[in-house]
Amino acid sequence: EDKVVQSPLSLVVHEGDTVTLNCSYEVTNFRSLLWYKQEKKAPTFLFMLTSSGIEKKSGRLSSILDKKELFSILNITATQTGDSAVYLCAVPTGTASKLTFGTGTRLQVTL
Amino acid sequence: GAVVSQHPSWVICKSGTSVKIECRSLDFQATTMFWYRQFPKQSLMLMATSNEGSKATYEQGVEKDKFLINHASLTLSTLTVTSAHPEDSSFYICSARGGGGITEAFFGQGTRLTVV
Numbered sequence: 544e545d546k547v548v549q550s551p552l553s554l555v556v557h558e559g560d561t562v563t564l565n566c567s568y569e570v571t572n573f574r575s576l577l578w579y580k581q582e583k584k585a586p587t588f589l590f591m592l593t594s595s596g597i598e599k600k601s602g603r604l605s606s607i608l609d610k611k612e613l614f615s616i617l618n619i620t621a622t623q624t625g626d627s628a629v630y631l632c633a634v635p636t637g638t639a640s641k642l643t644f645g646t647g648t649r650l651q652v653t654l
Numbered sequence: 655g656a657v658v659s660q661h662p663s664w665v666i667c668k669s670g671t672s673v674k675i676e677c678r679s680l681d682f683q684a685t686t687m688f689w690y691r692q693f694p695k696q697s698l699m700l701m702a703t704s705n706e707g708s709k710a711t712y713e714q715g716v717e718k719d720k721f722l723i724n725h726a727s728l729t730l731s732t733l734t735v736t737s738a739h740p741e742d743s744s745f746y747i748c749s750a751r752g753g754g755g756i757t758e759a760f761f762g763q764g765t766r767l768t769v770v
Protein backbone atom coordinates (compact mmCIF):
# COMPACT_ATOMS: atom_id res chain seq x y z
CA GLU A 544 0.00 0.00 0.00
CA ASP A 545 1.30 3.43 -0.94
CA LYS A 546 2.17 5.55 2.05
CA VAL A 547 3.24 9.13 2.68
CA VAL A 548 4.28 10.14 6.19
CA GLN A 549 5.05 13.65 7.37
CA SER A 550 6.76 14.81 10.50
CA PRO A 551 6.40 16.55 12.78
CA LEU A 552 2.62 16.72 12.95
CA SER A 553 2.70 20.15 14.46
CA LEU A 554 5.33 22.78 15.14
CA VAL A 555 5.41 26.17 16.85
CA VAL A 556 8.38 28.46 16.23
CA HIS A 557 9.29 32.09 16.72
CA GLU A 558 9.47 34.50 13.86
CA GLY A 559 12.93 34.42 12.32
CA ASP A 560 13.56 30.76 13.08
CA THR A 561 14.40 28.22 10.41
CA VAL A 562 12.26 25.11 10.15
CA THR A 563 12.66 21.79 8.38
CA LEU A 564 9.65 19.70 7.53
CA ASN A 565 10.00 16.06 6.62
CA CYS A 566 8.17 13.79 4.22
CA SER A 567 8.93 10.12 3.71
CA TYR A 568 7.21 7.88 1.23
CA GLU A 569 6.76 4.29 0.15
CA VAL A 570 5.15 4.04 -3.26
CA THR A 571 5.43 1.82 -6.27
CA ASN A 572 6.56 3.49 -9.49
CA PHE A 573 7.64 6.75 -7.94
CA ARG A 574 7.49 9.65 -10.36
CA SER A 575 7.43 12.85 -8.36
CA LEU A 576 6.77 14.43 -4.98
CA LEU A 577 4.84 17.62 -4.45
CA TRP A 578 4.67 20.13 -1.63
CA TYR A 579 1.62 22.28 -0.97
CA LYS A 580 0.79 25.02 1.52
CA GLN A 581 -2.73 25.09 2.91
CA GLU A 582 -4.02 28.05 4.83
CA LYS A 583 -7.74 28.47 5.25
CA LYS A 584 -8.82 27.15 1.91
CA ALA A 585 -7.48 24.80 -0.73
CA PRO A 586 -3.80 23.90 -1.03
CA THR A 587 -1.51 26.08 -3.09
CA PHE A 588 1.31 24.50 -5.01
CA LEU A 589 4.87 25.05 -3.82
CA PHE A 590 7.24 22.60 -5.46
CA MET A 591 7.37 19.49 -7.56
CA LEU A 592 10.47 17.33 -7.20
CA THR A 593 11.44 14.57 -9.57
CA SER A 594 15.22 14.26 -9.30
CA SER A 595 17.38 13.43 -6.31
CA GLY A 596 19.73 16.02 -4.91
CA ILE A 597 18.54 19.01 -6.89
CA GLU A 598 17.32 21.77 -4.63
CA LYS A 599 14.30 23.77 -5.65
CA LYS A 600 14.10 27.25 -4.23
CA SER A 601 11.48 29.95 -4.03
CA GLY A 602 12.34 32.89 -1.82
CA ARG A 603 12.78 31.65 1.73
CA LEU A 604 11.44 28.20 0.88
CA SER A 605 13.51 25.39 -0.52
CA SER A 606 13.06 21.68 -0.96
CA ILE A 607 15.13 18.67 -1.88
CA LEU A 608 14.43 15.04 -2.66
CA ASP A 609 16.40 11.91 -1.77
CA LYS A 610 15.15 9.02 -3.89
CA LYS A 611 17.56 6.56 -2.33
CA GLU A 612 16.36 7.17 1.22
CA LEU A 613 12.79 7.90 0.05
CA PHE A 614 12.25 11.27 1.64
CA SER A 615 12.04 14.96 0.99
CA ILE A 616 12.52 18.00 3.19
CA LEU A 617 11.00 21.45 2.99
CA ASN A 618 13.03 24.24 4.54
CA ILE A 619 11.73 27.64 5.49
CA THR A 620 14.30 30.19 6.61
CA ALA A 621 13.65 33.42 8.51
CA THR A 622 10.06 32.37 9.17
CA GLN A 623 7.29 34.96 9.26
CA THR A 624 3.81 34.81 10.75
CA GLY A 625 2.47 34.53 7.22
CA ASP A 626 4.18 31.16 6.92
CA SER A 627 1.73 29.75 9.47
CA ALA A 628 -0.17 27.05 7.60
CA VAL A 629 -0.45 23.33 7.08
CA TYR A 630 2.22 22.03 4.74
CA LEU A 631 1.22 18.99 2.77
CA CYS A 632 3.41 16.53 0.94
CA ALA A 633 1.85 14.40 -1.81
CA VAL A 634 2.98 11.70 -4.20
CA PRO A 635 1.15 10.70 -7.39
CA THR A 636 0.23 7.03 -7.19
CA GLY A 637 -1.55 4.52 -9.34
CA THR A 638 -2.26 4.61 -13.02
CA ALA A 639 -4.33 7.78 -12.72
CA SER A 640 -1.56 9.54 -10.79
CA LYS A 641 -3.97 10.41 -8.03
CA LEU A 642 -2.24 12.26 -5.23
CA THR A 643 -1.69 10.43 -1.97
CA PHE A 644 -1.25 13.01 0.75
CA GLY A 645 0.61 12.87 4.01
CA THR A 646 -1.14 13.98 7.17
CA GLY A 647 0.45 17.39 6.90
CA THR A 648 2.58 19.43 9.27
CA ARG A 649 0.82 22.30 11.01
CA LEU A 650 3.28 25.16 11.40
CA GLN A 651 2.58 28.10 13.63
CA VAL A 652 4.95 31.04 13.63
CA THR A 653 4.62 33.35 16.62
CA LEU A 654 5.95 36.86 17.22
CA GLY B 655 0.14 28.18 -12.52
CA ALA B 656 -3.08 26.99 -14.04
CA VAL B 657 -6.40 28.15 -12.63
CA VAL B 658 -9.09 25.85 -11.31
CA SER B 659 -12.35 27.44 -10.25
CA GLN B 660 -14.69 25.72 -7.83
CA HIS B 661 -18.21 26.87 -7.15
CA PRO B 662 -19.84 27.51 -4.74
CA SER B 663 -17.32 28.42 -2.04
CA TRP B 664 -19.73 27.52 0.68
CA VAL B 665 -23.24 26.16 0.87
CA ILE B 666 -25.71 25.42 3.62
CA CYS B 667 -28.49 23.03 2.78
CA LYS B 668 -31.25 21.15 4.51
CA SER B 669 -30.93 17.51 5.32
CA GLY B 670 -32.33 15.34 2.52
CA THR B 671 -31.64 17.77 -0.29
CA SER B 672 -28.97 17.44 -2.98
CA VAL B 673 -26.09 19.80 -3.60
CA LYS B 674 -24.05 20.19 -6.77
CA ILE B 675 -20.47 21.45 -6.73
CA GLU B 676 -18.74 22.52 -9.93
CA CYS B 677 -15.06 22.38 -10.75
CA ARG B 678 -13.76 24.15 -13.86
CA SER B 679 -10.30 24.36 -15.34
CA LEU B 680 -10.14 27.86 -16.77
CA ASP B 681 -7.00 27.91 -18.88
CA PHE B 682 -6.16 24.30 -19.61
CA GLN B 683 -7.85 21.06 -20.54
CA ALA B 684 -8.17 18.79 -17.55
CA THR B 685 -8.08 15.19 -18.67
CA THR B 686 -8.30 14.06 -15.08
CA MET B 687 -10.06 15.63 -12.14
CA PHE B 688 -9.93 14.51 -8.54
CA TRP B 689 -12.41 15.09 -5.75
CA TYR B 690 -11.21 15.25 -2.16
CA ARG B 691 -12.88 15.61 1.17
CA GLN B 692 -11.24 17.18 4.18
CA PHE B 693 -12.45 17.11 7.76
CA PRO B 694 -11.18 19.70 10.25
CA LYS B 695 -7.50 19.31 11.10
CA GLN B 696 -7.18 16.30 8.85
CA SER B 697 -5.48 15.79 5.53
CA LEU B 698 -7.18 15.52 2.18
CA MET B 699 -8.85 12.20 1.50
CA LEU B 700 -9.37 11.25 -2.13
CA MET B 701 -12.96 10.37 -2.90
CA ALA B 702 -12.83 9.68 -6.62
CA THR B 703 -10.94 10.17 -9.84
CA SER B 704 -12.73 11.16 -12.99
CA ASN B 705 -11.59 11.17 -16.58
CA GLU B 706 -13.43 13.10 -19.21
CA GLY B 707 -16.14 11.05 -20.88
CA SER B 708 -15.85 8.01 -18.64
CA LYS B 709 -17.21 6.85 -15.31
CA ALA B 710 -15.48 8.00 -12.18
CA THR B 711 -13.32 5.63 -10.15
CA TYR B 712 -14.29 5.77 -6.50
CA GLU B 713 -12.03 5.08 -3.57
CA GLN B 714 -12.89 2.29 -1.19
CA GLY B 715 -15.63 3.26 1.22
CA VAL B 716 -17.02 6.11 -0.90
CA GLU B 717 -20.62 5.57 -1.94
CA LYS B 718 -20.90 6.23 -5.65
CA ASP B 719 -24.69 6.56 -5.52
CA LYS B 720 -24.39 9.24 -2.89
CA PHE B 721 -21.54 11.20 -4.44
CA LEU B 722 -22.36 11.46 -8.13
CA ILE B 723 -19.51 12.64 -10.30
CA ASN B 724 -19.87 13.81 -13.86
CA HIS B 725 -16.94 14.84 -16.05
CA ALA B 726 -18.75 15.77 -19.22
CA SER B 727 -16.10 17.98 -20.76
CA LEU B 728 -12.38 18.65 -20.54
CA THR B 729 -13.00 21.75 -18.45
CA LEU B 730 -15.85 20.79 -16.16
CA SER B 731 -16.49 18.17 -13.52
CA THR B 732 -19.37 18.17 -11.05
CA LEU B 733 -19.87 16.45 -7.72
CA THR B 734 -23.44 16.04 -6.52
CA VAL B 735 -24.01 15.10 -2.91
CA THR B 736 -27.40 13.40 -2.99
CA SER B 737 -29.77 13.29 -0.04
CA ALA B 738 -27.25 15.12 2.10
CA HIS B 739 -27.08 14.50 5.83
CA PRO B 740 -25.26 16.37 8.59
CA GLU B 741 -22.41 13.83 8.51
CA ASP B 742 -21.73 14.89 4.91
CA SER B 743 -20.77 18.34 6.17
CA SER B 744 -17.17 18.81 5.16
CA PHE B 745 -14.76 20.73 2.97
CA TYR B 746 -14.80 19.38 -0.58
CA ILE B 747 -11.91 20.20 -2.89
CA CYS B 748 -11.38 19.39 -6.53
CA SER B 749 -8.11 19.30 -8.38
CA ALA B 750 -7.41 19.08 -12.07
CA ARG B 751 -4.51 17.79 -14.07
CA GLY B 752 -3.65 18.12 -17.71
CA GLY B 753 -2.68 15.17 -19.82
CA GLY B 754 0.66 13.48 -20.40
CA GLY B 755 3.94 13.44 -18.54
CA ILE B 756 4.56 14.43 -14.98
CA THR B 757 2.39 17.36 -14.12
CA GLU B 758 1.26 18.82 -10.88
CA ALA B 759 -2.41 18.99 -10.00
CA PHE B 760 -4.00 22.37 -9.39
CA PHE B 761 -6.66 22.83 -6.78
CA GLY B 762 -9.94 24.66 -6.76
CA GLN B 763 -10.74 26.97 -3.86
CA GLY B 764 -12.80 24.31 -2.10
CA THR B 765 -16.46 24.19 -1.08
CA ARG B 766 -17.50 24.17 2.54
CA LEU B 767 -20.73 22.21 2.80
CA THR B 768 -22.87 22.42 5.91
CA VAL B 769 -25.96 20.25 6.11
CA VAL B 770 -28.49 21.29 8.75
